[in-house]
Amino acid sequence: MELSSLRIFKTVAEEGSVTQAAARLNRVQSNVSARLNQLEESLGVTLFNRSGRRMLITAEGSRLLEYADRLLRLADEAQMSVRGEQEPSGQLRIGSMETTAAARLPRVLGAYHRQYPQVDLVLDTGPTDYLIQQVLNHKVDLALVSAPIERPELEQVPVFVEELVLLTDALHGPVEGPADVAQRTLLGFRSGCSYRRRLEWWFADAGVPHARVAEFGTFEAIIGCVAAGMGVAMMPREVLRQRGLGKTVQCHTLPPEVAEVETMMVWRRDIPHHAARDAFIASFAQ
Template identity: 30%
Template sequence: MKRIALFHLETLMWIDRLGTFAAAAQRLNTTQPAISARVREIEEQLGVPLFQREGRRMVLSARGRRLVQASEPLYHGLEQVLLEASDFAGATAAVRIGSGEIAAASCLPAFIQAIERDRPGVAMEIEIDLTAPLLQQLLAGTRDIVFLAGPVASPGMRTASIGSVELVWCAGAEVAQDGGFAKALPVWSLPDHSPLHAVTHETLEGHGIVPRALHTCNNVRTLIEIVASGQGAAVLPETMVHDRLAAGDLREVLPRPRHHVHFEAAIRTRERDPVILDLFARASELRIEMSAQTRA
């Protein structure tokens, strides 16, 4: 039998994780024909088929699963040894990071700065999305690390708390000067699967407020601009409106909710890639700081 190269095993692992040759080719920065050729080579060397097609997905055969399960810890163990020997100085990878918009504004810049400084060979592919799609992408293997609103729990995920963001009820300066909720206002919120939406309903009910209308928008920065332009009020993350509150173009129109939005970094429970584990350890050290008003 000819020797099986590490890239053969890596190819099998990514096809198993992502489900298609095309997805594995994209992840490994190669072509689908190259992936197919690698699979043919390893199957010819072993003398057994390793995959079977189920719809659009390529699923490992029983022997293929056994091979991947046995070789994956060996592959990542060798990779870990080599990286530790070089103090991770030569780490290279394309890491796909997903983040919610609030987490991205609150902690992602510091994370990116640290990776750029300490792991210059790591290329980051960042996508901003809502929490529900981020969870699906992580569990499907199309994202490596995600920053999302929590708490979240899944047997397929490992999480680390990175802090909480305070929320504030804001309106534009003119609306606030005109009495704020003393008059019926339209209220804006993120969609109903967002924790901000739940806080919005909870606060309105707690204060006996019936808004003129309840609108939704899936982009926090757009919500901020809508409210600042005098089109109503909204619950917004303090970290994203701190400067505009200080400048006076946004004003607080209700007491700050007691509920804060909690954030977590997450990876798959089965993750063994040493580069991703190293980045997750760094992400776990991030801390979103509360405002001075809350700390007081």
């Protein structure tokens, strides 16, 4: 098996489509299909079931994918090893919580791009649980997520501490605890968001019911709906400060055990060397 064929197979498995895999690999679609057919013929197994334009990986394909990941990773590590101290280049895929991307990353990304203009930066945002899976599935090279992280497959380092605040509409009275916002709708990101879990835990720990949870895709939408009186939310104070949104809502201080949350940078433990990634990690220490 050639590494190039395994790379094509892996990309088709990740994209679920020959067309999308061809675009990602900068190859013509017929070449990708031909190489995939050749690989199946050489192995004597069906790697994908075709359903229209979708490619559904088979059990045999899933087993091969595990080996393809390892072989391609070892090949990349071997190249970096023999080249020695390689200058960061190529693509760096970064995962980040949306609020972190808005409040913390612009300065870091700008400085990194100026220092390493040959690195192509790709940013994927989402909740913590989603981002951890993206790292584990080799979809991103590293991610900024909320602690605690209990995955032995991942290396992790703390990068900063956020202060979370409770948001209510501007006319709401003082908030000393969950009872002061009882039966309010909780506004947050989709399931898997660590900040949303903290807000739900704050209510549950006090034995105070809330009306329901409404999910949103952006923090701007959450803040806008809080300002309109739709419910309450939990958000890093830094986001409100940088975006000048403090006048549209009220920010209520929370107890330290709820408010203080550490943001961690995580990456796969079994990929010890990655020039572009390692330079990005080092940029947070500057």
